[in-house]
Amino acid sequence: MATIRDVAKHAGVSVATVSRYLNGKGYVGADTAQAVQRAITDLNYEMNAVARSLTTKQSNLIGLILPDITNPFFPELARAVEDVALTYGYTVVLCNSDENPEKEKNYIETLQKKYVAGFIVTSSQHNRDVYMELKKPMVALDRPIDASIPCVISNNRQGLKDSTRSLIQSGCKELLFVEGPNHIQSASERKQGFEEAMAEVQHVKEHHIQANFHFDESYEKVKAYLTAHPEVDGIATSSDVAALGAIRACTELGLAIPQDIQIIGFDGIQLGEMLSPPLSTVRQDIYKLGAMAARILIKQIEKEPLESLYYEVPVELVHRGTTRS
Amino acid sequence: MATIRDVAKHAGVSVATVSRYLNGKGYVGADTAQAVQRAITDLNYEMNAVARSLTTKQSNLIGLILPDITNPFFPELARAVEDVALTYGYTVVLCNSDENPEKEKNYIETLQKKYVAGFIVTSSQHNRDVYMELKKPMVALDRPIDASIPCVISNNRQGLKDSTRSLIQSGCKELLFVEGPNHIQSASERKQGFEEAMAEVQHVKEHHIQANFHFDESYEKVKAYLTAHPEVDGIATSSDVAALGAIRACTELGLAIPQDIQIIGFDGIQLGEMLSPPLSTVRQDIYKLGAMAARILIKQIEKEPLESLYYEVPVELVHRGTTRS
DNA sequence: ATTCTATGTGTAACCGGTTACACATAGTCG
DNA sequence: CGACTATGTGTAACCGGTTACACATAGAAT
Known part of the structure; x- marks a missing residue:
């Protein structure tokens, strides 16, 4: 060479x-x-990229830190990040944090030793300081870290508001909301959207349960709740995976979807369309979310000015087979 | 510092x-x-990792090259690779090849400039030479590249044989096999398994169609085929995603699963369990596949001897809701 | 004519590690 | 007792880039 x-x-x-x-x-x-x-x-x-990095103290590596690539929301995000990174000549390092702040911190340190150019983070929130001290370009994806750190996020509030409204419009009188973990800001925004929609109407009863974003927990809790409250005729969830759990619970209880009970998810993961019936949901433009995050990060890396520190991408209600539109 | x-x-x-x-x-x-x-x-x-790399011509980066992280088979694989990489102090770079040999080659070159320690590749096959010339540790994952390159793979033949047999045993007389792209070796092995199982019996009619591993194509082709051949009472597919397409086709044609028609997939993606009814399938131990690949790669990197160049991980038939077991 | 500025190029130090080689010491063996 | 070997340590070159600074030239401005 x-x-x-x-x-x-x-x-x-x-x-x-x-x-x-x-x-x-x-x-x-x-x-x-x-x-x-x-x-x-x-x-x-x-x-020689390494030699160059040594003097410039800068590589073309981008650290992508997310909770778990195995969660169906993230592969598409990762894909988007990788695509735009590639076109700008960057390479992405995949880091699964498992929502574990310690792991997250370790990754950050490891990557800094490699002179990463910047980070895209779906953070576990607990450790805002770690990021504030970091003198590297970064962007928060899906979950804000601090007002001073650029952030790309869906309009969660509006999304849940839309899905709840649509359930109400199609006649639901007893609405169950499957909340996500509320310490995650996007989850609590979704909850807020649900509540706003409920506040607009009378005569619709509100039910709540809380579950993490996983299938099993959602399935079990929904099943238990529905057994105790058979009057529920509509379910809005805070994630598509939770909706899958709800569907399973309903199916096992012999409820026909969407005739007896309507279900609407949140996320727009690709698998939602592949279900039979396909899942009604609030679609986030996941790819766009990732692509924007990557572009904004690269802008920072290349010292171009940012127009804003907060990028909200709109969300779209998609009626498919689990609601009566 | x-x-x-x-x-x-x-x-x-x-x-x-x-x-x-x-x-x-x-x-x-x-x-x-x-x-x-x-x-x-x-x-x-x-x-300082970079300075070290400069002289040793070796980093602790591992290149993970796969067709598309968005395909539900891969996130779990990636996760496994990342987990073991982490415990051994390596970091993984995510590369989506889109089955595009050119892209694959570019990634390899880019990473070599960074002195990657090795590669884990689900290759697009076309370019065996690229790998043969590469003087780096590597392992082929899911798709063999060359007999001289260590390979980790599921027993595809046995898997499809098992699923086909089980469909036959539960009474199917008209069996449709949704093949994958046969230029991919694992797909053609699966086909072989199907044929071996069919050869064991008489009086069971064999139907074939070919589709890639994607939902849409599988859905359309199965629907068309079933419309023309309503006598089909069982479908074995070469991937879970293809099975989802088949399910959709059947549902739309008003066929009850598993009463009118049984369906069995292949892969064992996590979403299969979340379906209602849950998908019967041949489960590959995807995590193990990835973890083994990573371990074998690291052994090579660290100059430890390999016991073998071919690691086959067993496969397991899982009866869930889409078959009558 | 003189000074100034813009343009063009080379020398050598530096980034932060690794390592060949030289050198020193001390115990061992015949 | 001299030769040999194992142990312990330092000097300086090297990996392959970047860049501050010095130097040179030529046209423009005064």
Whole structure:
């Protein structure tokens, strides 16, 4: 593998000139530029990324920290991040935090030693300080960290408001809301949306349970609740996976969906469409969320100005098979 | 951030000694070791990964190349790889190849410039040579590349054989096999398994269609086929996602699952369990697949001997709601 | 004509590690 | 007792880039 010195020698110039040419910094005469380019082509030179990082204290690595890639919401996000990272010449490192602040912190440290260019984080929230001290470009994805850190997020409140309203409009009188973990801001915003929609009407009874974003817990809690409260005729959930749990609970209780009970999820994971019946839901533009986060991060890395610190991407109600539209 | 020279000075020794101590190579006297350790603790020294990579031409990055993290089979795989990578001190770079050999090749080159320690690849096959020339540790995951390259794979043949047999045993007389893309070896092995099972019996009619591993194509082709051949009473597919497509087709045609028609998938993606009814399938131990691949890669990186070049992980028939067991 | 500025290029130090080699000491063996 | 080996440590070159600074030239401004 040719080095910059080989190129310099071959072109009959100094390494500094080659370096300037490569980075487009400083003056390089037209003839010289040609000669250098020629040498580069001849020798099939490619720059050594590691050596470069050592002096510039900057790599083209992007750290993507998320709770668990296994949660169906995240692969699409990761995919989007990777796609735009690639087009800008960055490479993404995948980090599963398991909602564990300690793990999150370790990853951050490890990556800093590698001079990562920046972070995209769906944070476990507990450790805002870790991020505040970090003098690296970063963006918070799906979950805000601090007002000073750029954030890309769906309009959660509006989404749940829409889904709740639609359930009400299609005749539900006893509405169960399966909340997410409310210490996560996006979950509590969704709850707020639900409540706002409920506040608009009378004569609709409100039921609540809380579950994490996992299938099992949702399934069990919904089943228990429905057994005790058979009058429930509509379920809004805070995630699609929770909706899947609810569907299972209803199916096992012999309830027909959407005839006896309507169900609407939240997220718009791809698998929702593949279900039979397909899942009605509030679709977040997951890909866009990820793509925007990546673009905003890269803007920071490349010192371009940001228009805003808060990017909200709209959300869309999708009626499919589990609601009576 | 303290450097190795700071540590050396603080401990009153030379950098060489510190380096030896850090890497456990060469002789270091007991007293000296103590002094050095002391200095390290005092200064809170952490080694600079980039500088180290520059001389050793080796990083602790692992390249994970797979077709598309968005395909539900892969997140669990990625998760497993990441988990074991983490415990051994490696970091994983996520690369989506889109089954595009060109993209795959680019990633390999980019990562080589970063001195990656090795690759785990679910390859797009077309470019065996790219890998053969590569003088890096690597392992083929789910899809063999070459007999000389360690490979971790499920027993695909046996799996499809099992699922087909079980459909036959539960009374199917007209069996439709939804094949995958046969240029992918694991897909053609599955097909082989199907055929072996069919060869064991008479009086069971065989139907074939081919689809990629995606929902839409499977849905459309199955629907068309079933419309033309309403006698089909069982479907075995080459992937769970294809099974989802088949389920949708059947549902739309008014067929009851599993009463009118039984369906069995292949893969064991987590979402299969969340369906209602839950999907019968041949479960690959996806996590194990990924974890083994990672371990085998790391063994190579750390120059430990491999017991074998071919690791087959068993597969398990899981009867859930879409078959009459 | 003189000074100033913009342009163009090279020298050498530096980033933070690793390691070949030289050198020193001390115990062992014949 | 001299030669040999195992142990312990330091010097300095090296990995492959970047960049501050010095120096040179030429046209523009005064």
